[in-house]
Amino acid sequence: MANPSLLILPGDGIGPEVMTEVRRVIDWFGAKRGLNFDVSEDLVGGAAYDKYGTPLHDDTMAKAQEVDAVLLGAVGGPKYDVLDFSVKPERGLLRLRKEMDLYANLRPAQCFDALADFSSLKKDVVAGLDIMIVRELTSGIYFGEPRGIYPDNEGGRVGVNTQRYTTDEIRRVARSAFELAKRRNNKVCSMEKANVMESGVLWREEVQWVHDNEYPEVELSHMYADNGAMQLVRNPKQFDVIVTDNLFGDILSDCAAMLTGSLGMLPSASLGAPMANGRPKALYEPVHGSAPDIAGQGKANPIACILSFAMALRYSFDRGDEAARLEATVEKVLADGVRTADLMGPEGGVPVSTSGMGDAILAAL
């Protein structure tokens, strides 16, 4: 049988250097665990724009549609701020999400024991934190039409975007959330602004419908998104799985990520419908951005990207056992005090570079 295929898109900023470490980890799984992948690599974001004048070449898009999973580093940088909206680096990522129809974005917000002191929150509020945010990723205001900037009637301009959700779009991401909850603590909290937005009213009703008709055994609650932001700060451990729309999910998952104090640690998975081989369309990427300020200096923390590969093992390749091995190894390396610059707290530790962290993880595997 052919090896499963992986398309690697390092992207911009620290993307390439963290991806170098991920490739070493992938190679290790091939050499030591017999898990071989056919790996190809291509450009996305500013890197693609620099070469092709577009943040995602059609050929790359076609490849992404064919492989078993895509692994992405990060996109964007100040160099591209002047570009027209339509060719900004982010458009490459958004096109991948949309055309692969990756509707369920899984963003775990987990606090690592060895790093709990690192959060700006009190230790007892975040120690042991383990929540999963499921963000709708292919619709809502990110993609709704009409959109654009037009002249208005007073000689000025008007900027327009459209939030738009259908029954099917809401139900399918709700199902992803309920399925995850069943394998966790059986609780889903859905967030919207149903008190202000009709699209939020529909969201609430359809999530409730999926619950009542398909997952009555899972505990479901609803919360306004503004209160959700408050509750995440006040007492994040009250949550298990949170399901929310594309825009609220963008903000709330970043808020949740920062609670853990270690953004450089957090992976994400974006999943679509099953392909012919039964695997979901999938793209894995760290939650952190391209961090142009430290790019190319060997300072970046590769763990978020490495743990994104662990999510690929679990969700694309049904190797939860190997994913758990990799995650446990990362925890051990942290417990041993190995620290990239972003993880260096007042208690100190063993300072390492990007590749030094890769070395430590490979040694511990």
Next chain:
Amino acid sequence: MANPSLLILPGDGIGPEVMTEVRRVIDWFGAKRGLNFDVSEDLVGGAAYDKYGTPLHDDTMAKAQEVDAVLLGAVGGPKYDVLDFSVKPERGLLRLRKEMDLYANLRPAQCFDALADFSSLKKDVVAGLDIMIVRELTSGIYFGEPRGIYPDNEGGRVGVNTQRYTTDEIRRVARSAFELAKRRNNKVCSMEKANVMESGVLWREEVQWVHDNEYPEVELSHMYADNGAMQLVRNPKQFDVIVTDNLFGDILSDCAAMLTGSLGMLPSASLGAPMANGRPKALYEPVHGSAPDIAGQGKANPIACILSFAMALRYSFDRGDEAARLEATVEKVLADGVRTADLMGPEGGVPVSTSGMGDAILAAL
């Protein structure tokens, strides 16, 4: 000369009981400081719906347009969850904001020394925190058309809302932010999602325009709203004034409010254009909601509503001196350990009811 006029709308839940304490404070300023107001009272939210079948009667709306300032308690409650969207308690508040054209919502997030331990964040992260969020309040996705729930083509439904901002709408709220910054630490950070939304691109360009043409001496930066949520959690003291749109402002200001750990303390002012007498159209309300779970039990903290009256003294009646007196008095009462239930931490304090807190503040004034 006639006394300035105040319309009091206690609303729902704990609204009436906290407003009772505010009225005692207002009376004190009349008796002891010669600051007399013509006070009238009316219904809003669920309370108005119960009596009139609408969350804001036209007569109340007309009164609000005529007075010098409106003071509102809170609206909403589970009892009204079943109501149609168009008559939900929140619609009363939104109608006031829209028809009075209260475009600049000022939400201070301040950490009171006596309560710094109360935050879920580490003390050094929040002690001394003093930021001002300026939220656009009359436009954006809260009010844009088209909106509603319609049948879709697959036998399901589609929920639609429209984000819409014009040059004028953005410029006027940006001016409010720059004016405030001049009287504070001279820094404005504008937040949007210009990497994803065209309305965000326009937002960024127009804020920059106001800066370059009218306030070049104020320091301006731009941040994506998801990063804004992160930075608020990571290091909120980096900010002075934040300006953002209606929806981002709703979420980010609640996030910022919760950083302080004392939501029951935070007031807000919603300001519009100057009236004939030079005073801005204005509505003042606490940031907290109607808290139906504790309503009617004398447990609510009246301070946020009392400090909203302090904001009225400052922004509507040009009595910054008396506002500062009232604010200092509240700080003193807190320093003395007087605590409503929501402020009671592990170090204890003198437990008081809603009216007990009113007593303490009046005694200290």
